[in-house]
Amino acid sequence: MPNRDEVPAEPTRRAFAKYGGAAALGGLLAGCTGGGDAAGSADDGGDGTGSGGGDSAGSGGDTDEDAETDKVDGSYTTSIAPMGEVTFESPPETVFTRLTHHADMAFALGRSDGITAMHAPDYYDGLWNQYVERLPGVSLDWTGLYSSWQPSKEKLYALDSDVHLADPAWITQQDAWSREDIDEVAERVSPWFGNSLSDRHQEPTDEWADGYQYYGLWEQFELVAEAFQERERYEALAGVREELLATIDENIPPAEERPSAIMVAAADIEQIYAYTLSNPGFLTAHTRPLGPRDAFEGSIESGTVIDFETILDADPDVILYLGGMEPGTDMAGRRTAFEEDPVGSEVTAVKNDRIHPQGARYQGPILNLFQLEMTAKQLYPDAFGAWPRYEEGPYPEIPEAERLFDRGRVADAINGDL
Template sequence: MVRDFDALTDTTRRDYLKGGSGLLVGGLLAGCSSGNDSTATTTTDTTTSDTTDETTQGTTVAEFPYTVSMAPMGDVEFEKVPETIFTRLTHLAGMAFALGRGNDVNAMHAPGYYDALWNQFTPRLPGVELDWTGLYSSWNVTKEKLYSLDSDIHLADPASVLALDSWDMADIEEIATNISPWFGNHYSHRHTEPPEAYADSYEYYTLWEQFEKVAQVFRDEAKYEALEAVHDDVIDTIETDLPAEADRPSIVMGGFTDPSAPYVYNVDTPGFLTAHVRPFEPVDAFGDDVQSGSRVDMEALAEADPDIILIFGGLHPTYDMAEIRTTLKDDPVAQTITAVENDRIYPQGGRYQGPILNLFQLEMTAKQLYPDQFGEWPEYTDGAYPELPESEQFFDRQHVADVITGDFES
């Protein structure tokens, strides 16, 4: 049943989560934020000492409530670790997945599409399973649906929800007060401007900085630290063998569902959408001539003449990489492009990547861009992420799987 929206003192609302809505709006309009503080603050409630031996995910009750801070929300207080998780974008759903909470997600953008995409990677993670089929598709979320879902946390950026035509600041505060907190950051994707109401409180985070804060929300910092160590090792591998600037290829990265008129994205802009490409310091074939997310025609693509074409979603089961390659080779304009002539058209995963996809995409991009340094990417047409020889893997699959499932020593 949908809740009464005006019931601001609804006693049936779970009492153990506090969104700090006064902080959310008051701090926001005053231009205050403590988003740089990456430490979760804990407060001991001495009146509940008789239950301090109980635990929630390894944290004693005496360590509640606790506060996690991130822009644009500011300080957000939690009485207990959230269980049910609302999300919109998959970088945040992917963070829940990395913490072993993927199946606690109850909503996300295009769940059928992203369930299929994420499950192209899970076969390489022994014992890890994920099912996002049938979830609420939350891109154009409504208040009514949020009341119906009654989630323990809205792992979503309130600024991005405010940008929807049907929402205002009173709605944002109402949900944080009546149901549960907002916690997310969207505009770090390309360091774009948030709605004006959030302009003074907004800060930008890397994918892994945001993941650290989400891990603090779920009191699972050990998993973050273990995965961050893997990420550090991957980045060290890349930086150690990165070719000289003169030897780096020019790249076009885009969506090629219509190969004759693809959407293209800059590969060198800040933000977590390029977190799997930017470490390689490639040359953007379009430079500043095309804005990220623009549609181009085949003549413009031929004029840019990239050495490599990276196709977002190319690993998705609905993509036919063989057909895309054939279409480009048969096109009289496209066949003149260096990437097409040299068969350097490669699949990618998703732009809104979580930490686990980021590890895989760093590995695949390394091999696609620099096979002489990092080993060749196998020719891919369909199916799950290729099973690479162990000696050519950038990270231990079993270890990452054990971190996700919690079967590891911190």
């Protein structure tokens, strides 16, 4: 790991080209966004709102001379909030990520082997591979990567990634990082290109508030695909999703016939956390389109610690158990804990054996497809086919006639067989 004395005194040619002329003029990270409001939809997490907006401002726009240079040297410019316009000299191959929605995007775009860092890599390697098992000819290995929940600037220099697929507005919430550090890494290593506060529409700090914009999961994925110059892969996967959502819309029961549900997580059954199902943001990109009734009726905020009595008061028809698909989770034991408790055993979902596993809230496009399918079956078995009683192992092998999306098409997109 280099120390500060080993940091280059001037931006490298690669970093300068990737950040473009705007970086040299100090305007690229000024929070400008391109193209007005986000056009997010209710089914993917965006609602078209943000704390800023408007056309790109400052020196980030291409002049005629810049455009001609782009044609000659292959560089290109794209934009995402909160960074604004970012210029790449070539498509990134190595990718720093912090959260798994970005790691999954890189995976979907054929860059899984190029990921240099992510949060809790061994845990999420195990979880994601539960789903990847059902994608023919696709492999994923995130074990042993740098765990980037609290990344150091020196480590980012050492990793020397082609892009930092992470949100600087979130990174600077840590005491070790300042806006100056963000600018330094962008200019001397490679640019930032990510958005995480769209997860549940968190408010950015004042230094990032001007122009911050919220994106739906697939809306952000499209922007990331542009940064990687992988439009075809994106369109192939977006087509699968559109067909999946159309199937859901055509078959979902009317609102008055839908079950009530809650989502919970617990490392041990003594401390249960509740999570919302329909609030804005990409964390609910797999539950919001399915429209279950909130058994808590809005009285519980995400991350609230609850007990069996609170769950019985809400008495959900379905309990969605976050993390239940992770290989180290004892899903059978979680059910038993409810069944053997004198209060928990009275909950309707427990009586009817409707405690079902979930994967992760910080989902990217690949996990989102699987979680839409599995949650549709968990909530509406009569409409979409029953979800097997899962206890362990990879994502269940759903009969082909009962699958809600084509695994082969997804695998081909990831592998670049377009």
